[in-house]
Amino acid sequence: MSGSGAKKIGRIAIGSVLTECNQFGGLPIEIERFEQYEYRRGAAVLQTPGGPVAGMLGVLKEAGATAVPLVVAATGPGGPLTKACWARLRDELLADLKAALPVEGVLLALHGSAVAEGDGHVDVDVEGEILKAARAIVGPAIPIVATLDLHAHVTEAMVANADALIAWETYPHVDTLETGQRGARMLLAILRGECRPTMAMAKVPVLTSGVRGATIGDDPFADLMRHAKSLEGRDGVLSTSVFLVHPYLDMPDMGSGGLVITDGDMPKAVRLAEDLAVRYWARRKDLEPPTWTPAEAIARGLKVAGGPVLLVETADCNGGGAAGDSVATIKALVEANVAEPALAMVVDPEAARACHAAGVGAAVTLQVGHKLDPRWGKPTTLRGRVEKLSDGKFQYTGGVWGGTWSSMGPTALLACGAAGNVKVLVTTLGTYDWADEQFRSMGLDASTMKFVVAKNPMNYRFAYAGIAKEALILDTPGPTPATVKHFKYRHRVGPWFPADAEIPGLKPRVMRGRTP
Numbered sequence: 021m022s023g024s025g026a027k028k029i030g031r032i033a034i035g036s037v038l039t040e041c042n043q044f045g046g047l048p049i050e051i052e053r054f055e056q057y058e059y060r061r062g063a064a065v066l067q068t069p070g071g072p073v074a075g076m077l078g079v080l081k082e083a084g085a086t087a088v089p090l091v092v093a094a095t096g097p098g099g100p101l102t103k104a105c106w107a108r109l110r111d112e113l114l115a116d117l118k119a120a121l122p123v124e125g126v127l128l129a130l131h132g133s134a135v136a137e138g139d140g141h142v143d144v145d146v147e148g149e150i151l152k153a154a155r156a157i158v159g160p161a162i163p164i165v166a167t168l169d170l171h172a173h174v175t176e177a178m179v180a181n182a183d184a185l186i187a188w189e190t191y192p193h194v195d196t197l198e199t200g201q202r203g204a205r206m207l208l209a210i211l212r213g214e215c216r217p218t219m220a221m222a223k224v225p226v227l228t229s230g231v232r233g234a235t236i237g238d239d240p241f242a243d244l245m246r247h248a249k250s251l252e253g254r255d256g257v258l259s260t261s262v263f264l265v266h267p268y269l270d271m272p273d274m275g276s277g278g279l280v281i282t283d284g285d286m287p288k289a290v291r292l293a294e295d296l297a298v299r300y301w302a303r304r305k306d307l308e309p310p311t312w313t314p315a316e317a318i319a320r321g322l323k324v325a326g327g328p329v330l331l332v333e334t335a336d337c338n339g340g341g342a343a344g345d346s347v348a349t350i351k352a353l354v355e356a357n358v359a360e361p362a363l364a365m366v367v368d369p370e371a372a373r374a375c376h377a378a379g380v381g382a383a384v385t386l387q388v389g390h391k392l393d394p395r396w397g398k399p400t401t402l403r404g405r406v407e408k409l410s411d412g413k414f415q416y417t418g419g420v421w422g423g424t425w426s427s428m429g430p431t432a433l434l435a436c437g438a439a440g441n442v443k444v445l446v447t448t449l450g451t452y453d454w455a456d457e458q459f460r461s462m463g464l465d466a467s468t469m470k471f472v473v474a475k476n477p478m479n480y481r482f483a484y485a486g487i488a489k490e491a492l493i494l495d496t497p498g499p500t501p502a503t504v505k506h507f508k509y510r511h512r513v514g515p516w517f518p519a520d521a522e523i524p525g526l527k528p529r530v531m532r533g534r535t536p
């Protein structure tokens with residue numbers, strides 16, 4: 021609104037660094053990864069078509085404010101940013117901010133779980149460093165509002181240097197644009213003197229995967245989110261966020277919990293944030309999914325009438341930064357001698373090349389899997405027949421990539437197992453899993469299968485809704501597992517759930533923000 025009486029808003033700096041890092045797997049993120057996906061500077065920032073930056077830009081435009089562009093960089097998950105990648109992003113973002121001065125406010129669309137290789141023992145807290153450096157540049161009087169993923173690892177540096185932190189409300193994430201709008205509206209309200217955001221974050225050491233973390237239906241995380249959102253907009257509560265910390269980081273003080281922003285009332289912000297953290301702790305056991313070994317899941321699936329039964333191998337989720345080259349479940353399917361049809365996928369450029377060289381119809385014996393990321397298993401011998409070959413191109417039918425084309429690179433369909441009934445899609449490149457587009461591109465229909473291996477923690481629930489007879493969550497080795505109870509964290513210290521089921525005397529750890 022820019023109606024009469026409203027204070028005229030001037031220059032607002034707007035920038036973004038958005039990616040999620042996995043410190044247990046995934047290839048380090050180079051600057052090229054951002055350039056391939058999204059890397060904008062100058063006027064191009066103002067054309068950002070979607071996501072939080074687009075939401076922020078829309079609100080600023082409506083208010084008649086001038087958006088002053090900083091770097092906008094986004095890419096999919098991977099390992100930590102390399103030193104060089106981080107240095108360039110940071111230096112360009114901060115140089116842009118210095119050049120933008122004077123500004124009335126700063127809007128930053130961040131993730132919260134990005135880390136970078138640094139000089140120290142522990143990796144760099146990317147968002148904390150960005151907010152700290154931005155604060156040093158603009159000084160204490162200029163408001164800084166940042167948006168975060170709800171999987172953020174919220175640190176002291178973030179809470180201490182931002183005036184407001186506002187996270188996505190949905191998982192699967194469908195409100196990134198709206199969250200950008202909420203962030204921009206918060207900044208405008210501060211600048212108009214309508215509120216004095218006062219922020220507290222409280223966390224408990226609960227580290228669980230996203231498997232039970234949807235914000236829809238009766239997932240425990242959905243309950244926590246609904247409760248937090250019921251507090252918003254009344255009794256001086258400006259904003260609430262619930263965080264399920266990305267558990268594949270290894271940073272000090274990792275935890276999940278709640279962040280509350282009140283209008284100038286720190287004791288209330290602390291009390292409500294602590295209450296959210298206590299509620300979070302109370303639901304911890306519901307957030308940890310029951311898991312099966314592949315052999316157990318196959319035995320169980322065989323007792324289910326019909327199919328498909330989904331074998332959910334979340335540990336090898338490409339969209340979470342894993343290589344997609346695990347054969348743990350494929351091996352179990354072959355060893356179980358299942359007579360009914362089964363469908364699975366593995367990334368193995370060498371095996372895909374061998375299939376293409378052998379040609380359709382050829383009998384092959386290949387060592388498959390665990391070559392890109394050998395930390396999680398050994399290749400397995402697959403004997404089979406090359407049934408089909410393709411260039412691997414396919415089109416997403418939904419989700420964040422809906423409508424866009426992607427490629428698995430040269431791909432082969434290998435029929436293995438005793439009766440050739442275990443169909444393995446051997447791909448050259450790892451691809452994000454939305455539904456079953458990769459299978460469909462090879463003429464395969466998941467609904468006719470007894471078993472389908474899905475390598476993601478969440479999307480399978482939508483992709484196979486109404487089709488799957490049952491979904492069994494597997495506990496297999498990999499950098500994105502359904503449970504992190506086996507993980508050995510080096511940097512996060514002290515007891516944590518699920519490694520410790522009970523922690524007597526536990527109190528939420530509270531972080532207080534700036535006091536206006």
Ligand SMILES: [Zn+2]
Nearest residue numbers: 169170171193
């Ligand atoms: Zn997320």
